[in-house]
Amino acid sequence: MPRPELSDQRIAGSFRDPSGFLFNRGGVLYRQVNRVFGDHYATLISSGLYKHLRESGLMISHEEVDLAPADSSRAYKIIKPALVPFISYPYEWCFSQLKDAALATLEIQKIAIEFGMSLKDASSYNIQFLSYQPILIDTLSFEKYKEGRPWVAYRQFCQHFLAPLALMCHTDIRLSQLLRVHIDGIPLDLASILLPIRTRFSFSLLTHIHIHARSQARYADKGGKARDAHLTRMGMLGLIDSLQSAVRKLNWKPAGTEWAEYYSETNYSERAASHKESIVREFLSVIKPNCIWDLGANTGRYSRVPAHMGISTLSFDVDPAAVERNYIECRRHRETSILPLVVDLTNPSPAIGWHHAERRSLLERGPADAVLALALIHHLAISNNVPLPILAEFFRDMTRTLIIEFVPKTDSQVQRLLASREDIFTDYSENDFLEAFGRFFRIDQSVPIDDSKRSLHLCIRKADA
Amino acid sequence: MKYGTGLRAAVMLSAIAVLLLPGVAAAYIDPGTGSYILQMVLGGLLGGLFAIKVYWKKITAFFRKKSLEKKVDAETRAE
Numbered sequence: 001m002p003r004p005e006l007s008d009q010r011i012a013g014s015f016r017d018p019s020g021f022l023f024n025r026g027g028v029l030y031r032q033v034n035r036v037f038g039d040h041y042a043t044l045i046s047s048g049l050y051k052h053l054r055e056s057g058l059m060i061s062h063e064e065v066d067l068a069p070a071d072s073s074r075a076y077k078i079i080k081p082a083l084v085p086f087i088s089y090p091y092e093w094c095f096s097q098l099k100d101a102a103l104a105t106l107e108i109q110k111i112a113i114e115f116g117m118s119l120k121d122a123s124s125y126n127i128q129f130l131s132y133q134p135i136l137i138d139t140l141s142f143e144k145y146k147e148g149r150p151w152v153a154y155r156q157f158c159q160h161f162l163a164p165l166a167l168m169c170h171t172d173i174r175l176s177q178l179l180r181v182h183i184d185g186i187p188l189d190l191a192s193i194l195l196p197i198r199t200r201f202s203f204s205l206l207t208h209i210h211i212h213a214r215s216q217a218r219y220a221d222k223g224g225k226a227r228d229a230h231l232t233r234m235g236m237l238g239l240i241d242s243l244q245s246a247v248r249k250l251n252w253k254p255a256g257t258e259w260a261e262y263y264s265e266t267n268y269s270e271r272a273a274s275h276k277e278s279i280v281r282e283f284l285s286v287i288k289p290n291c292i293w294d295l296g297a298n299t300g301r302y303s304r305v306p307a308h309m310g311i312s313t314l315s316f317d318v319d320p321a322a323v324e325r326n327y328i329e330c331r332r333h334r335e336t337s338i339l340p341l342v343v344d345l346t347n348p349s350p351a352i353g354w355h356h357a358e359r360r361s362l363l364e365r366g367p368a369d370a371v372l373a374l375a376l377i378h379h380l381a382i383s384n385n386v387p388l389p390i391l392a393e394f395f396r397d398m399t400r401t402l403i404i405e406f407v408p409k410t411d412s413q414v415q416r417l418l419a420s421r422e423d424i425f426t427d428y429s430e431n432d433f434l435e436a437f438g439r440f441f442r443i444d445q446s447v448p449i450d451d452s453k454r455s456l457h458l459c460i461r462k463a464d465a
Numbered sequence: 466m467k468y469g470t471g472l473r474a475a476v477m478l479s480a481i482a483v484l485l486l487p488g489v490a491a492a493y494i495d496p497g498t499g500s501y502i503l504q505m506v507l508g509g510l511l512g513g514l515f516a517i518k519v520y521w522k523k524i525t526a527f528f529r530k531k532s533l534e535k536k537v538d539a540e541t542r543a544e
Contacts, residue, residue, distance in 0.1 A: 150508075155500035207507060215506075216499035229501035235508025238515035242507075 073397035096311035102161035122153035159185025188213035199361035204246030254321030289369035296376035307337035
């Protein structure tokens, strides 16, 4: 019998569920299905649920492979799931991404009930985005539905989806970041405290968050009562319908945040903007990356340059309003090459969870083939006081090729940043920039942008950097 | 479909009554128990509302179909 290879690496985020686990062998991702889940897996396939969800674009496809298991004592089958190009996390999603992921989860649960199965977890980490489409990536999330049994994932759904959406909508959009701290979703008692009084007059939020939180506290030490709980099939469908209605009613429109109106306030003329686009296009045709990270992308105007060239593009911005607009645009035009995400580069997503490894940091999910850093450097160097040599190191760790815009002190946007503070940035000039980045990168091309004081640089990381 | 105003008011009042009940100190033993109990309590109501919604949709779809048939008949006769 073939033996598992010593080089198998278990994926840290998949240890909780005894149904199976993900592992990496020779750079390929596999999932072991354990015998304990065998019966449920067989039902998933034989009931037609897997086929239906896969064809609806709601669930990741996989193929069964004849491979030595990573843990043969417990193995039932080994499957090879289709790859998701970039794993993102709920605290990196804008409001509508989280909302779409929530609705996808509920739709999957509704369909699963029709096929005689039920979701046994409703973690937001089980959903990933293939461009604008949310998709379930955990094949082992289903169990056979037993009529009369309540939904085991109800609490998790409320903590992972409903509570953060309600907080983002009714309290403050930035509260999505509570998901970074609470890896199993926002505790409902905390959500209940933070939500305004008026949410108690919404039937769905009153029941699924406020009363739910009270019910959790009330029965916290009465575990035995859970065994007596009963929910009819109609009650289950009513619960899902009520949650769908609750999620659909939550809406948030971006307005009044720092960057939402940035493009209307930028100092670029249309001539400068289109020249900048053409230089970026030219640089991209030289380096030909498969994927690119656009840092500080705002609403994604320049992310669309690589995206329209068929390059898989991650469009990061710190502002949830800008990312929301970007995502809505992607969804409206069914753009398949862009994934907008909320990331604060001055405090990027860290590694979190058990052993600092359940959810990976942004840099651990790299390096990117290429990075686009347009109109960004002055914000990092001047607003955030990061010296140019340290910035160059950051980009060296992130990518092999870099397209970066230098914005000099004479630029009106930099003048704006300096208007309310002392200019302590004596080492911020184009020469300082070229010297700092020249330590790690070969500056392949430098092109001044027409009708502006700015310049674009194509940098290739040195082999010994 | 919108839920009836009277029914909604009754639900709100019973919900407020539940909220006013004294809460038990949060000893974190089985965080799922309260969720299970709540589903049991809500199940009858939400299931009932869902059933009404489904049947209401069927009734309105039936009448929509009837009125569409009449319209098509009238148009056919006019031709």
